[in-house]
Amino acid sequence: xxxxxxSPYPQPVFVRxxxxxxxxxxxxxxSRAFLKVMQRRRTVRHFASQPVxxxxxxxxxxxxxxxxxxxxxxxxxxxxxxxxQAVKHQIREAAEIEERENYDRRFPDEWKLALARLGTDWHxxxxxxxxxxxxVLQIDYGLEPGPEPGPTERHIKHYYVKESVGIxxxxxxxxxxxxxxxxxxxxxxxMGFLSRILGRPRNEKPFLLLPVGYPAENCLVxxxxxxxxxxxxxxx
Ligand code: IYR
Numbered sequence: 001x002x003x004x005x006x007s008p009y010p011q012p013v014f015v016r017x018x019x020x021x022x023x024x025x026x027x028x029x030x031s032r033a034f035l036k037v038m039q040r041r042r043t044v045r046h047f048a049s050q051p052v053x054x055x056x057x058x059x060x061x062x063x064x065x066x067x068x069x070x071x072x073x074x075x076x077x078x079x080x081x082x083x084x085q086a087v088k089h090q091i092r093e094a095a096e097i098e099e100r101e102n103y104d105r106r107f108p109d110e111w112k113l114a115l116a117r118l119g120t121d122w123h124x125x126x127x128x129x130x131x132x133x134x135x136v137l138q139i140d141y142g143l144e145p146g147p148e149p150g151p152t153e154r155h156i157k158h159y160y161v162k163e164s165v166g167i168x169x170x171x172x173x174x175x176x177x178x179x180x181x182x183x184x185x186x187x188x189x190x191m192g193f194l195s196r197i198l199g200r201p202r203n204e205k206p207f208l209l210l211p212v213g214y215p216a217e218n219c220l221v222x223x224x225x226x227x228x229x230x231x232x233x234x235x236x
Contacts, residue, residue: 037178039226044182045120046216047130052083053181053213058132061175068168071160074142077168077207080198082133087197091209092127094193095186099124102189118222126184130211134172135194137204138165155203165207172210182215 022030062079070076082088099122103112127133138161146152169185176183191206200206 038174041173041177042182042221043184044215044219044221045126045184046219047126047182047211047213048216049129049131049213051214052131055081055083057176057179057181058134058212061172061179061181062134064175065168065172068164068171070164070168071158074139074158075164076139076158076161077165078137078139078200078204079172080135080137080200082135082198083131085128088130088133089128090197091133091194092124094197095124095127095188095209096122098188098190098193117224124186124188126186126211127209129216130213132212134210134212135198136165136169136172136207136210137194137200138162138207139204141203143201143203162207169208169210176210176212180214181212182219183210183212185210 058081062081065077065079066075068075068077082091103122107115139158140161141158142156144154144156146154173183173185186209188209191209194200194206194209195204
């Protein structure tokens with residue numbers, strides 16, 4: 001029997017890989033240059049409100065995030081760019097309510113101890129100050145419209161949603177950084193208020209909030225050191 005004919009699944013379609021083989025010297029040069037750029041990335045919590053970076057930098061970074069591998073190529077992500085001052089302020093007010101609760105009541109001492117060297121607290125001025133807030137949402141399941149709205153809609157299961165969105169956010173941050181922009185990965189949990197303020201559909205869940213902009217003048221960052229590659233890498 002011809003199994004290909006009888007498969008209940010669609011046949012895959014293949015195209016030739018677009019790939020350019022580099023010389024080893026070129027590989028090493030590019031690899032070192034990228035490392036050098038990325039080693040200068042720092043999480044920034046103080047932004048200049050002006051100038052506003054060109055929107056194309058944000059669009060290109062989101063297009064770069066969209067190149068991430070994802071479970072079954074379902075690309076279970078959505079990026080909402082907030083640049084409206086009033087909406088940013090609404091987000092700040094709602095985030096600070098949650099963060100105040102977190103720092104005052106919800107975080108155990110152990111967590112506050114771990115955070116101490118970052119110098120963070122419930123105040124989130126950066127949500128007003130950063131010219132852009134990128135709200136990253138995970139799409140937990142696809143929604144295919146049925147013949148009529150409501151219960152006839154079909155749910156399509158998505159796979160490895162958190163892993164896929166996490167990888168996409170890594171690429172997003174790398175793109176913004178190499179374009180000369182600063183970010184902070186902010187998760188003012190619980191983040192349901194973002195769905196409400198931004199009117200997101202029920203299959204989208206906030207994953208994180210990424211304020212983006214130029215660092216404030218004389219911006220300070222915590223004096224942190226990274227682990228060395230020897231500490232994190234093992235060769236077997
Ligand atoms: N989301 C809180 C607390 C916080 C938690 C972790 I883990 C951090 O690495 C940094 C902060 C806040 O943004 O303050």
